[in-house]
Amino acid sequence: MLNQIHSPGKLVRVPVGRTPVSALGVAPSWKPLSDRFGVEVRGLNLANVTDEDSSSLRGLLLRHGVVAVPDQILDPDQHIALAARFGRVTPSSAVIPGLNRAYPQIKVIDSRRWDGGLDAWHSVMQYMPEPAAVLVLYLRVAPPGGTTLRWLSRESAYDALDPDLKARLRGVRGVHHAPALDEYLRAFGPGRWNGRTITRVDPVEHPVVRVHPETGRLGLFIDPWSTQALVGVPAAQGRRLLERLVDHLTSPEHEASYPAEPGTVVLVDMRSTLMRATDAPGPRILHRVGVYDVRPAEPVDDRW
Incomplete structure (x- = not known):
């Protein structure tokens, strides 16, 4: 199996499982995606995450809502293992089969397919009693110029x-x-x-x-x-x-965006965000793994 990493003007294939140069042991650098929420973090290797690392990642996610980590190479098992750090992994969907029989947890979002071109603000499984709480998105293929991933802050x-x-x-x-x-x-x-x-x-x-x-x-x-x-x-x-x-919710003041290239992993807290993707012409393939939410609850009186 091969992964695809974009370089200007073409797609370059590299073996899945090859380890990026950076590692979690290196002090990461980060920058905000907007004034309100979202952060990009560089200098991480998400293929082999320790308990201590996952605790730090959870803290980043809860604080920022969206954590974009470029330059990653994950095989399907590593992708699922990373998501499992945040909760109990779901099937790809309640209604649409996953990648294959071996990996029913991975939702393939291909812009060329009938179910992969939703350029509209949406959540994931919010029409179920327990939606998806956290998503781990992995951009496998993008058109020249990349894919702009966008989020709204519910908060x-x-x-x-x-x-x-x-x-x-x-x-x-x-x-x-x-x-x-x-x-x-x-x-x-x-x-x-x-x-x-x-x-x-x-x-x-x-x-x-x-x-x-x-x-x-x-x-x-x-x-x-x-x-x-x-x-x-x-x-x-x-x-x-x-x-x-x-x-009001879809006003630009509540939005953050990220120009993602193949190899980008994004951790998304769907309890606090909505998302969409805007593409340049060409194919875009995202792999998505989610974890279960609890049934959403309203605040008690003193929280209003």
Whole structure:
């Protein structure tokens, strides 16, 4: 098996498993991706992470929401092992098969495929009772010029809401549903998610304002792609409120981006972010491994 690393004007193939020059033992350098969240870290080798290293990486992720680490070479086992440092690894999806029978945990996101070209703000599995908590993305192939990976901060967006709107959202829950995925279940057969057999994708409810289970910070837990309605709010009023929240959440002031080249690994806390990719012309292939979230919970009264 070969990996592909981009150099100007062409794709260069290198053997999977070859160790980059940098290592976790070398003091890393880092720089922010935006004023609000996200960080790039150089000088790490993520192929062989120790317990101490994973603790440091978790701290970085919880603090910054997104950690981009370029110049990595991971084989599938190393990719899955890295994700397992952050929790219990999920299947690639509840509805779409993974890389192959040997690696059902790896979701292949290929811009040339029917399921790989979603250039829209989205979360991952937010239409399930327990979404994905943390993702480990590994960019395998990118077009000349690379791929711009983009994120939104749920927490920045919540913090910027006016107090009256924060009070209005107290106790409001969103309905998350992706009925189009039932077509994939008919095509591929039943899926599995968190120990359950999935034969259809039913609506689920999550709080619009969620407390992060590890940091305690509050964020807007809506997904422009899957959040369909607001519970207990009249339909027309709910649509207007949801549109207002989506417009606010997707404002550029809450965004960070990263011009990724093949070999880039990105750790993403989906409890505090949303994501999308914007490509130059040409193929883009990402491998994604995720870990399970807990069921999202709203803050207690004294956290509002």
